[in-house]
Amino acid sequence: MxxxxxxxxxxxxxxxxxxxxxxxxxxxxxxxxxxxxxxxxxxxxxxxxxxxxxxxxxxxxxxxxxxxxxxxxVGTYMVNVCTNISCQLLGGEELLHHAEEALGIRPGGTTEDGLFTLEDVECIAACTEAPCMQVNYRYGLRLSTDDFDQIIADLRAGRHPQGLVTANPGEPIPSHGTLGLTRQQxxxxxxxxxxxxxxxxxxxxxxxxxxxxxxx
Amino acid sequence: MSTGEYVPHAPGYVDSPGTKMVTSRFGYEDSYTLERSLATGGYEGLKAALAQAPDACHGITRDATVLGRGGAGFPAGIKWGFCPAEVWPRYLVVNGDESEPGTYKDRLLMERDPHQLIEGCLIACYAIGLSQCFLYVRGEMAIAQQRLADALNEAYEAGYIGKNILGTDFSVDIILHWGAGAYIVGEETALIESLEGNRGMPRLKPPFFPAAVGLYGQPTIVNNVETLANLPWLMVNGADAYKEHGSETSPGTRMFAVSGHVKRPGVYEVEQGITTYEDLIYGDDYCQGIRDGHELKMFIPGGGSAPWLFPEHVSLPLEARPVGAAGTMLGSGAIVIMDDSTDAVKACLRVVRFFARESCGKCAPCREGTSWEEKILQRILDGNGRPEDIDLLLDVADNISPGPYPVASDESQGLEAVPFPPRQTTICPLGPSSVAPITSAIRRFRHEFDAKISGVPVEVGS
Known part of the structure; x- marks a missing residue:
């Protein structure tokens, strides 16, 4: 349907x-x-x-x-790692390579369990907080590879990932396709x-x- | 009171000293709620506007010289005046499609103070008779969309938007709209195409201003988020108070995002025109200098589209005219600092690759040329460059932007600056922007290109 x-x-x-x-x-x-x-x-x-x-x-x-x-x-979670200039200067490409290794996929690919799709994306407007990424358009900022692994582990386990910024504390990360959790009414x-x-x-x-x- | 520190609930924003015209509520954790907004002077600017005639509000905006904060720096009050007198309806489109590399301040303004933006929209609509407002937010900014949706719902409920606002005969709707991932939609005619439900390709010019022919062919004002966010402060305090800040030709404050190799990267609201790049990069209240053990090599002074500047240019003020004369642009308020560890070819390629990926494909010189530029730079970086590649690169660039391209002076080589803006063979400036890092990097760091090219073990082809 x-x-x-x-x-x-x-x-x-x-x-x-x-x-x-x-x-x-x-x-x-x-x-x-x-x-x-x-x-x-x-x-x-x-x-x-x-x-x-x-x-x-x-x-x-x-x-x-x-x-x-x-x-x-695509996967339940769209993992978008920024490699544009500000992120590149502070390890964005290394973060992307780590994400490829950790998830076992290349940009554009989806993990076999259907949970994650990886993309290398252009500037996502968090340049002072490099390197950064978005998961279903929620920010992860100043990420180390350990931070990345923790966010992925949390999502796999169905836990709220502390490493992602949401509009309200503890708010769920919706599955791919949902942007804001509220609408103009x-x-x-x-x-x-x-x-x-x-x-x-x-x-x-x-x-x-x-x-x-x-x-x- | 300024804390001089990062604000934890607004990641990236630093509460630096000085007058805050647009970030005054960022210190409050609940700054995005109607309750906090009203408790801190929210919608007082609207009330001040409604107490006057609409054309008086237009006059204040014109007198204050509120420069557009999106990149072009065109005075908002003058732009508003371009609407033809007897053509109705007129529309307001808010450009919140912020995606220039290195730039973010509109996102913070939408996430942290959506009511201030709504108030700014209302003031603009009242001043020049705009009968509907569309708030176009970048697709990837889910939190900004959510905060604006909540704020619009609250403001409608409280009677600040809709029919007979605050009991007056002023009635307007504000519609939240959002994009789906396309840098080019930040260009105002592409933004309008996108808002009409089409592919986001820029329109042929003339007419140069949507104020004459815009959304649905009607007069349409396209203003940047930060520009509109200035209006509440302006209406409460007046044009004279506004002009007490900043310089004579660039009054008021502006938000700058400084990223890259500095000790304290951040978004800072500072007075335009009188603050310099040096203040921002090295000042204790701002970025506190280049990271330890390194020196400044170059910096992007106004977003990915801006030609680069170098250590001897840091004393330039944050003002459009002198920065333009120096061969680049103040642009979107995005400053990217690169220290001596940065590979000029690699950085150049990364910015060029962005334009190649984001070209909408409408004009051949950009669609084909940006991809050529990317491929040539990639092979130079990979050690597969050919001796003729630098000339080829400059030739491709010249097809997109003919003639001398804006570039900074280089005293060590006795080279003068070429002032902004570039010429173009394309409808919009995206293609020409791809040339900025190329001419900047080749003029200054040709030896880095040469070294990579001469390292080629075998020359392929003839």
Whole structure:
């Protein structure tokens, strides 16, 4: 079952309603599909095409541009080791080599038990805390090889890895596909209102009402 | 009060001395909550703005010369003024797709003080009549997305966003949007393409400014996270107070991330224009010098796209104009320090490889050229370089960025600086940026390239 679940369809419709044009929701919706399955399948892309009113090929066109979307199953945990310049200077490549040895896979590969996929990634914006990595987009900072081994051992054992930073202390590391653990929940009743651009032809009311005489 | 130390719950941030316009709440562990924000002056800037006419708020922003903090350094107040007068609706797109190598400050601002960013967005929307705001956060920043989602939910609930904000006729929605891994989407027209649900490829210019033709073809202001985060302080304190900090042409503070071979790498908020690279690299309040037993060899002064600077340039102030005249750019506020243990060819290759991997593929000189550059540098590093490789490398680079490329002066060789910016045969600056480390490294460390090339045991081919 690769189409979105009923619950996710409802969520998708809520997300689409926040944009003046439905296709704008596509990248968040692809994330939703990836959250459901851990990767993005052809069926999911076809379903998203129906929801936003474009062709499946257009969805695929967008999807394949972005590195975070995986078009085949990957591990429960995506281990992304940074080797860009700031990390390279402080041992990022050595950390990647250690990760290859420890997990027995090359970048792009997945461990046989399906738990870990390894990637060497570009700058992940924690440059002063080099060398660093992300596991399902949670940071591990200033990592020694021992730190790396401990994080992997914790995840294998189902323990909370102290070596990863989460939004709240002790928060679980979700499986691959889930990014933030909470969502924007703005329903239509709370919103100022979203209209397609062609239905708006005037300046917003506050701008006219409050303009001073010299508006230049 | 500044502690002068790392802040444990904001890894990387150092609470250095001086006025804090955007990081003032970082010391609080719960700085991201509405409760803490309100207890420390949160949304007072919005109230100050709503008490005035919208165009007065635009005027304050213009008078204060709030320079864009994303990289180009364009004054936000002027950019706002580029919206055509009678074309509606207008949109705000927040560029939180921070991914320039060495850069991070927007991530901290989103994770640590999401309400300050929301408040900045609201002020901008009020000032120039933007009817909807899209907060585009980099895909890999899961914690920032979560904090912003929570903050938006709280702020909607409390009546700071949505219909008739704080009982006024000002109504606007802020929508959290997030990307999926593509450096190029940080370029503002690519960001708009991505927000329309497309492949993130930059648009052909002109029009040069999305303020004229942007999202859905409508006037669209694209502002960086840190730029907008400045607005609450500005509205509370006014343009004159803002201009008391920093230099005359670069007022206010700015966040700099200093990484690499220093004793205390970190993110520091300092006054622009009057602080120098030397202050940041060697100052006791900042990075405290190069790690023991080593000396500075070179540094990247403004993100991976910036040509390199060298020890004799550290006295330059953190200000766009002099840094540009010196042959490089202040850029995204990312400073990468490399000491004498660094292999210039290896460092050059690593930065070039980034651009080769991130080229979107739209323009041939970049799509093909960056890969050529990477391959040539890789074989030089591997000891398989050919005698003609340096010339070949510079020739490929010249196809992406013709003519003299911006580079720092080199007194020992009697060479002058070539001022910023570079020329380009491409739609956006990504391809030309790949040339920065190449010209910088070859001009200064040609002997390192030569040594690797001459070590080739057998010359392959003719």
């Amino acid at each position: 690769s189409r979105l679940t009923d619950a996710n369809v409802a969520l998708a419709r809520e997300m689409i309603a926040r944009y003046p044009r439905p296709k704008s929701a596509l990248i968040p919706l692809l994330h939703l599909a990836q959250e459901q399955e851990g990767w993005v399948s052809d069926d999911a892309m076809a379903h998203l095409a129906e929801l936003v009113g474009v062709t499946a090929a257009e969805v695929r066109g967008t999807c394949t541009f972005y590195e975070m979307f995986k078009l085949h199953p 703005t329903g239509e009743s709370k919103m100022a209102g979203v209209l397609p651009p062609e239905q708006v032809n005037e300046a917003p009311v506050w701008l006219n009402a409050n303009a001073t005489e010299d508006a230049s």
